[in-house]
Amino acid sequence: MRVLVVDDDETFCQYLAEVLQGKGIHVEWTxxxxxxxxxxxxxxxxxxxxxxxxxxxxGTELVMELRKDNPKAKIILTxxxxxxxxxxxxxxxxxxxxxxxxxxxxxxxxxEAALGP
Amino acid sequence: MLxxxxxxxxxxxxxxxxxxxxxxxxxxxxxxxxxxxxxxxxAAVMITAxxxxxxxxxxxxxxxxxxxxxxxxxxxxSIMIDWRAFLRLxxxxxxxxxxxxxxxARRRAEDALNKAHAExxxxxxxxxxxxxxxxxxxxxxxxxxxxxxxxxxxxxxEMGRVERLAALGRIxxxxxxxxxxxxxxxxxxxxxxxxxxxxxxxxxxxxxxxTQVQRMEGIIQQYLxxxxxxxxxxxxxxxxxxxxxxxxxxxxxxxxxxxxRTDLADSLPPISGDDTSLQRLLINLIDNAVDAIKDGGTLExxxxxxxISDGHGAGIIVEIADSGVGIPAELLPRIFDLFVTTKPPxxxxxxxxxxxxxxxxxxxxxxxxxxxLGEGTAVQIFLPTNDGADRMSVPxxx
Numbered sequence: 001m002r003v004l005v006v007d008d009d010e011t012f013c014q015y016l017a018e019v020l021q022g023k024g025i026h027v028e029w030t031x032x033x034x035x036x037x038x039x040x041x042x043x044x045x046x047x048x049x050x051x052x053x054x055x056x057x058x059g060t061e062l063v064m065e066l067r068k069d070n071p072k073a074k075i076i077l078t079x080x081x082x083x084x085x086x087x088x089x090x091x092x093x094x095x096x097x098x099x100x101x102x103x104x105x106x107x108x109x110x111x112e113a114a115l116g117p
Numbered sequence: 118m119l120x121x122x123x124x125x126x127x128x129x130x131x132x133x134x135x136x137x138x139x140x141x142x143x144x145x146x147x148x149x150x151x152x153x154x155x156x157x158x159x160a161a162v163m164i165t166a167x168x169x170x171x172x173x174x175x176x177x178x179x180x181x182x183x184x185x186x187x188x189x190x191x192x193x194x195s196i197m198i199d200w201r202a203f204l205r206l207x208x209x210x211x212x213x214x215x216x217x218x219x220x221x222a223r224r225r226a227e228d229a230l231n232k233a234h235a236e237x238x239x240x241x242x243x244x245x246x247x248x249x250x251x252x253x254x255x256x257x258x259x260x261x262x263x264x265x266x267x268x269x270x271x272x273x274x275e276m277g278r279v280e281r282l283a284a285l286g287r288i289x290x291x292x293x294x295x296x297x298x299x300x301x302x303x304x305x306x307x308x309x310x311x312x313x314x315x316x317x318x319x320x321x322x323x324x325x326x327x328t329q330v331q332r333m334e335g336i337i338q339q340y341l342x343x344x345x346x347x348x349x350x351x352x353x354x355x356x357x358x359x360x361x362x363x364x365x366x367x368x369x370x371x372x373x374x375x376x377x378r379t380d381l382a383d384s385l386p387p388i389s390g391d392d393t394s395l396q397r398l399l400i401n402l403i404d405n406a407v408d409a410i411k412d413g414g415t416l417e418x419x420x421x422x423x424x425i426s427d428g429h430g431a432g433i434i435v436e437i438a439d440s441g442v443g444i445p446a447e448l449l450p451r452i453f454d455l456f457v458t459t460k461p462p463x464x465x466x467x468x469x470x471x472x473x474x475x476x477x478x479x480x481x482x483x484x485x486x487x488x489x490l491g492e493g494t495a496v497q498i499f500l501p502t503n504d505g506a507d508r509m510s511v512p513x514x515x
Contacts, residue, residue, distance in 0.1 A: 007298070009298040009299065009302070011299065011302045012298050012299070012301060012302045014302075015301075015302045015305045015306060015309075018309065019305065019309070022309075051298075053294055079294075080293055080294040080295075080296075080297025080298050080301070081290050081293050081294040081297070081341070083290070100297045100298055100300075100301045101297060101300055101301035101304055101334050102301065103304075103305075103308065104305055104308055104309065
């Protein structure tokens, strides 16, 4: 299982990687949204965990780009400011939205649900 | 030319009467004609000319001359007189005529003056009335202008308030975002550390870190819930919400020694709204009440269906009354302004009631606050049952 984490906060990327790697999941991460998109073109990932607010590209924009190449891409969106607009947008995009702060258990739960048995 | 308005018979009657009176008075004097007789008739001519005008004056002159000639100038009871008497009578007649003329002229001048005076007074009265009218309309215009100014001032204040709220919403959002992620990392690593083998002391210290980080997150969430747009609306049972909120705040009541009394209506219709923001509304209002109560006091919460006499449509009325310090009368009109607070520095932000008002606006509701300094405050909120759903909107940037 390979997961790509894209979040402009490096420590947070490291934290997510550590939690998921503890569960035996291979995690790569980047703080650059565009680099994350490039990686998705060359590598195969089973799941993407994207932050919504990043300097160069929004998480929801990245969702749409990823879906263009792979309509079945599995994605989880995270945000520290999950307002109504973002909640609606994530519903329309059929992407689960994790509101920061979330516990490690909640993350693992959602990741396992996305990756399936 | 002045016209004497008195009837002619009266004016000429005065001539007859005054000459008759002079004749009677003169008859009381010794029979021989002397200056006293002439003086009496002269007075009669003057009186007649003054009251009757020139014509009656002439008549009085003629009658006086004849009377003097007939009764007082020798030979008596005859119109025949000697030349000396004729001379005296002629002088009397000429002077009486001149006097008659002058008196009449004087009288006319006086009448003209009186009339002019009356006209002037009438014009002054008319102008005064006109001025009063102009004054009245000016006063009306001033009042109208004042009203317009007040309205403008109110709108400007409202605009400033909305702008400040919007700015506050943006700032809160940014802070929440910028702090939320690092706090999530701290909390996450703390939880990871907990899974490792730690000494008793280490575990205790870690627990303190976790509690404090959770507290920081709680503060951020509180600010967010105060400014963020309401995310969900559904059917809400207001009584359930009140009881849930009271349960939530029970530790605070116990700590502050506040007695809570409730009087909730048996069956309330549900309202359409966002339960989280409605609970925020109740928490803010109860929080204010508890802060106002010092050294133990009572907090009364009641709910009921609104009556027509309440002046609202169909809906629910919730009243939160405290026996606290009350709000100074001069502060009451500004109580919904941002950053206005009655609480001591560091305690109140002047933010809570603003949020309450925004939440109520979003639900089509209203809020009224009555307060008596030293006796307490009663807050009454109205939430409509039917049209709340239609009005469920908050500006995006608040």
